[in-house]
Amino acid sequence: MNSILKAASTIIARDGYEGASVRKVAAKAGVGLSGIYYYFTNKDELLYAIQKNTFTTLVELLKERLADLENPRDKLRAVIENHIEFFVNNINDLKVCVHEMESLSGAYYKEVLQIRREYFRLVKDVVAENLSKGEKPDPALVSLYLFGSLNWIYMWYNPQINSDVTVLTDNLMTIFSKRIKAT
Amino acid sequence: MNSILKAASTIIARDGYEGASVRKVAAKAGVGLSGIYYYFTNKDELLYAIQKNTFTTLVELLKERLADLENPRDKLRAVIENHIEFFVNNINDLKVCVHEMESLSGAYYKEVLQIRREYFRLVKDVVAENLSKGEKPDPALVSLYLFGSLNWIYMWYNPQINSDVTVLTDNLMTIFSKRIKAT
Amino acid sequence: MNSILKAASTIIARDGYEGASVRKVAAKAGVGLSGIYYYFTNKDELLYAIQKNTFTTLVELLKERLADLENPRDKLRAVIENHIEFFVNNINDLKVCVHEMESLSGAYYKEVLQIRREYFRLVKDVVAENLSKGEKPDPALVSLYLFGSLNWIYMWYNPQINSDVTVLTDNLMTIFSKRIKAT
């Protein structure tokens, strides 16, 4: 069941959700086509399971990291580091979460949306703490710019070239932290 | 033929490339299904035409803007403003360019890639001018972060809420310009 | 109009009647697609025209050859020679006549059938003259065997290898003439 999800991640990351056929997932998972339907009622449910698991874990990890920290800058670094490290270790899952965000609908979509919103709130609060109070720009917008930079990584990230992940974290800290406050 | 492309943009932006059926495009364009194939040999060619047109225009517009400018900061603002303004006026086209970047393959993909590379080079050079010399971070990486922020806009942009586009431009200038140099 | 028929022959000989699209014929003829429909009302009519022209000519040529001959053996040779020579010079036409014999239907089919029957009758009478009277085998059957041998030629005929057409004629004379009587 977990190997099915791993296979689904791989295929959907490569072919997109619509382009990924249940057949291909089954083949990759080393399972009969109808074996998928024993564990998942739907193709949709595959995507839902991946997104729910991934976002949930991402949020949990971030909460753990933030728990011990007080300094706004440390918190922001935790946010960025958490996202990037998780990304590097679960590249397929995260690509599926980012690129197929709109591929779900109905109840599945809503449920994932809730977790995404929680994640966004966590990040936004940290970003806000790093901005001079009452000052523009709007923390929500800055968070969206930050997410843009982070979520775009899968488009160019190459483990051979960008092996040292701390470089990315440092970069984004340089861009999105004190410099914002410093204005 | 141009109305077909407009329809294709709309449908692909809404349903994704794989989710967009030629039938739906034809219906939206007010044309018989096979009418599409009179002008385009492929479904692929629809996507190709949209991406090629859009990126080409985007590059041309940017070149025009940059032609008159000398100050690095002005140039960076031109880059950001150009991208955002074009985006707001051609929201479907740009979404199709960003979200379906990998949906092409073969010769079509390569041809679009060339234009994208030209666009990237233009932006990277401007970004580089805005960084202290020899200093990290790498201009290429900073450009990728900038593109991330820019390309992510379609995920949250709402013309009613974000009606004043200069706000976005200002934000991104604040984040990506002098502050970088200021470190 | 004649160049269209030539093109049609070439394409149909290569791809079969169903496999030959009017588009391909038009392209080969160097004519617009709808140009075909100015001269021919139908795709069927193309095939009809080819078959009618070809069989008519074949019959006419045979009649001319037979006109001067009295000796049964000479007549048989004329039959075989006529068919083979015509075949070599109009390889596409004859292939279309043989291989697409059943591709027509209705009035077109019937009209061609009449000429084919006339051709068959001519040949059968010559074959009959070469058989001992009242003796088996039935001249009609022998004619069918002869036609089989002749019509199969397009499956293996190679102008480079089988350049000397008289060899084929001699062969078939050896097989289908006096030897029959000699039994």
Place this chain on the structure above:
Amino acid sequence: MNSILKAASTIIARDGYEGASVRKVAAKAGVGLSGIYYYFTNKDELLYAIQKNTFTTLVELLKERLADLENPRDKLRAVIENHIEFFVNNINDLKVCVHEMESLSGAYYKEVLQIRREYFRLVKDVVAENLSKGEKPDPALVSLYLFGSLNWIYMWYNPQINSDVTVLTDNLMTIFSKRIKAT
């Protein structure tokens, strides 16, 4: 799966390979359209399966018949009888093999070609034994004439009229056997 092949034979024999739609085959087989694709990956594969099965069986049957024979004339009769009897019992299959010989291409074509070549070699050797040594005509050519006569049968054969198959065999023996040597 075998009923599908039987249906395919019937339809292809009637409509030709290009004219035979998978839908018609499915209907004849009493199967859903997509049911065909559960057993065959291609429309091509249907034709391939028919041709391969048929030629393979034809060759096997001929080998069995020839195994016990020594006399050249007996062998030739075996060749002719084998072909005609098989033809009468599998009229659709054989028509599909003869008329759609060139409808396959690529690997499918090559594989069938090999069996056809084996069949041809078997026949040619028997034909050669029935010719005076070193004498013309070339055994390969004579075999081709013989195949022509045999393969043309499906164009005129009518089980009601030609009920006694031995007549056909006798005819062809008369034409293609000792008489050749007798020259």
Place this chain on the structure above:
DNA sequence: TATGAATGAGACTTCATTCAT
């Protein structure tokens, strides 16, 4: 005389899904 534009029908094929086993 000839064609560019357009279309409805139908072709092959793949898909998500079901169900008996």
Place this chain on the structure above:
DNA sequence: TATGAATGAAGTCTCATTCAT
């Protein structure tokens, strides 16, 4: 727990044909 067999719906694309020009 898992799958082989089967299917209806839908997908992309090609075809013969028409018609205004």
